[in-house]
Amino acid sequence: MKRAFVKLLELCLLARRGFVLAGLALGIFSIARAQSVSPGTFPTTPDQQTGYFIQTVTVGNTSATNYPGVRVLVRDLPPDTQETNKVRVGNAHGVVNIGSSTNIPYFDFGPIAAGASVDFAVEFYISNRKLFPTPRYEVSVREPAITILPTSLLVTNNATRVEAGKFFAEFKTDQGRAYYVQYNTSLTATNGWRTSLPNIRGTGDKVLWVDDGPPRTESLPSTVGSRFYRVIVLPQ
Secondary structure, eight states: OHHHHHHHHHHHHHHHHHHHHHHHHHHHHHHOOOEEEEEOOOOSSOOTTTOOEEEEEEEEEOSSSOBSOEEEEEEOOOOOOSGGGOEEETTOSEEEEETTEEEEEEEEEOOBOTTOEEEEEEEEEESSSOOOOOOEEEEEEOOOOOOOOOSOEEEOOOOEEEETTEEEEEEEOOTTOEEEEEEESOTTOSSOOEEOSSOEEOOSSEEEEEEOSTTTSSSOGGGSSOOEEEEEEOOO
16 A cells, blocks of 8 residues: 555656646747848948938748747947947937947837748948948847827928838927827827837937838838828927
């Protein structure tokens, strides 16, 4: 009777261990992520409208799981040791510190369906227009942060145009104030407005904003039937 009890206990422990191992395996499988990152050739001439050097980077979801979103880090940029060697990412959503690496530009985007890919237009400002970087892109799966704006004031704007499938908006700004562009498929909608990142810092003069698709907006304006815009300024 005692041996039978011990045997039963061993079987229970083995079964439990097998369950735990299976659970770990399932857990690892369920959170496994797979991405492909394919940077295009770095341009040697700037975009005529914006002055940025625009590199196309294709990020693919090669898994069987829909991604809630991704964060793309832009690494290996040359340090800003000289004004003539200054390189920055003009459409970065922010910068982050990881370990000993500081001020790494990033942008967030999502969602991305299983098997789908997205082309990102990464805008580089290069002060001397000669020393081109060799950026390295690092992608992690994460849900994009929700941008909640406080009570805002609408900026009316009629200076807009569409060229080569891109939307250009020009509007007057006040020095130091923060402006956001929002877009929707309906001009009269009371909800569903999406906020483009990053925000725009006022210069005291007119600024030019371009909708050239991800990561600034969810897609190129030419890929949707209609897209409406509004500009809001945060209260001082």
